[in-house]
Amino acid sequence: MNSTRLSVVIPAFNAARFVAMAIESVLDQHYPGEHEIIVVNDGSTDGTGEIVERYGGRVRHIRQSNQGPATARNTGVIAARHPLVLLLDADDIALPGRLERQAAFMGNRPEIDICFGNWIVEGEEDDYLARFGLSAPIDEFVEVEDPLSRLLARGSFVPTSTVAIRRRTYLESGMQPKGAFYAEDYALWCEVAGRGGRFACCGAPLAWYRTASDTRLTRSGHTYSGLVEVLGKALVKHGHRLDPESHRAALTRFHRASEILLRHDWWTGGRKRVRHRMASLDPPLPAAMRRRWTLVSLVPAVIPRIARQLLRGTPPTAGHGRIALRRSV
Template identity: 35%
Template sequence: MASLVTVIIPAYNCAATVAETLESALAQDHPATEIIVVNDGSTDGTLDVLRRFGDRIRVIDQKNAGPPAARNAALQAARGDYIAFLDADDVWVQGKLAAQARHLDRHADVGTVFTHWHVWMPEADGSFKRRPDIEARHVDDSVDAVNSGWLYTRLLFDCELLTTTVMLRGSMVKRLGGFDLQLWNGDDYDYWLRCSREGKITKLASTGALYRILPNSVSRRPREVNYEHEVIASAVKRWGLTGPDGSEADPVRLQRRLHDLQVAHAYTHLLRGDAAVAFNGYRDALARRPNELKLWMNTARAAMKLGLRGAGKGVG
């Protein structure tokens, strides 16, 4: 008997894309699946689109609470031996679920399996053309050995896994619990780091998904909290620099990564976000690297923006 796979799709204001996403999931040739879609307080007609699929999917309707809460609601309802995640604007390639389920069936030491993905860019008019050249390639069992194994120390330097390509062993999910509700962004990165402490992670070499790039998506807007920095720093505080396999992360390189993330976050806010966040970020970075001229220059730019903002408020 085939292992049951639960497909989890958080959906928020995605009426324009979710039908295409669901059709790609329903078309998968794995013989035992259940699809759970969490309508996370959509206001654009997403729920009406979901209702058209009838009993082919299970719908959980809740007030808007963010992606971690939506995924957790689906995890609570999931019955599958394996759990697969799919975002409501992406599309799966045929054979993805079957290949991943086979891999987990055959490798008891693997807790997580993901695939390669295609970055799906919009056309000049903003539309997205399907890629039959990619979708016609059936996902097979070939493994990207270089990017597989005990990945904890590697994940400290790059997330590497794309959520819409990931399948997890259900028994591992029960041990780990749900996604961190404090992480509006980065909850998936945090979860893959947790998974990397529990078992090996395998990357299948085939392209398993089209990953749609939406320039104006919420995830691309600057946020006050530097979530990626927080996720990595929290992991190091909890588990240190040593992986379950005994591998060691380079502490100097890791400190550079954390520094670079802080500077990048500050720069994003300097360009199009909150000047106060930019200033505080640069100030903290300067405390560690006072000899970097560019940091001084951008700190001054942020201070000027703050001053102009303050003057504007005073005039108002």
């Protein structure tokens, strides 16, 4: 019998349509070891809380004001009673055997800080881990070589809803950035790896990832700034540990992400936002890229606003001696 004690932490925001499926996917596994399910209700207004309450003592229900997925996960991990924490988002599903498989591995390998598996992405057929050059056996976990270089140079290869992490590691690494809405998990993985943490993965899918969900934060404006902020901080703090090739690849990722972010800023906020963003970017941008965006920032902010209105089919109109825009319906 597996004696590894574990806590499953499920952050939930307006997840009334899905949270029961997430909870049931854990309950259906009948894990024999001591365990608990914690749902952190992050200020839901759609009846999520009422659904969770129906499970009574089988699920610990923690309510808090809406503070984002990072703070919700942090709340759950802080409240966890057991040394191993499994993460599962409220609109995803834990696949059969996940708890037993991860508990057994982490119980036998105390030197590993994080283990994770593949996941099945709704509507997609390719191998998620293979996108990042990871290959692992279906039936066993293998250690990931140089996780810090891989995270910074290739991207966030760790599917959050398949993660088992030691509670001690989560807390000592500073947890996920408070209030973050995008790349909050990536920030934690980078910090764990930067501190010398060890990762292991298996090729078997451990969770099903739902893409057709209104609560998916990856569709929000936080997408653009989150990656740049996390990658930039990780490069400044841990970049000296990378070999030259990995460092160049990581810097290239940062510059490409910054380019996309600056385009988004100019498009949505005009030149003032571009100037503010350029001043805040760390590491600094290459000189040529900085000069180009300095020139772009001279373009009046009204230009991108007019372009947006034209794309939406609402033509600009003249008013009071200057260009005015009709309010879009």
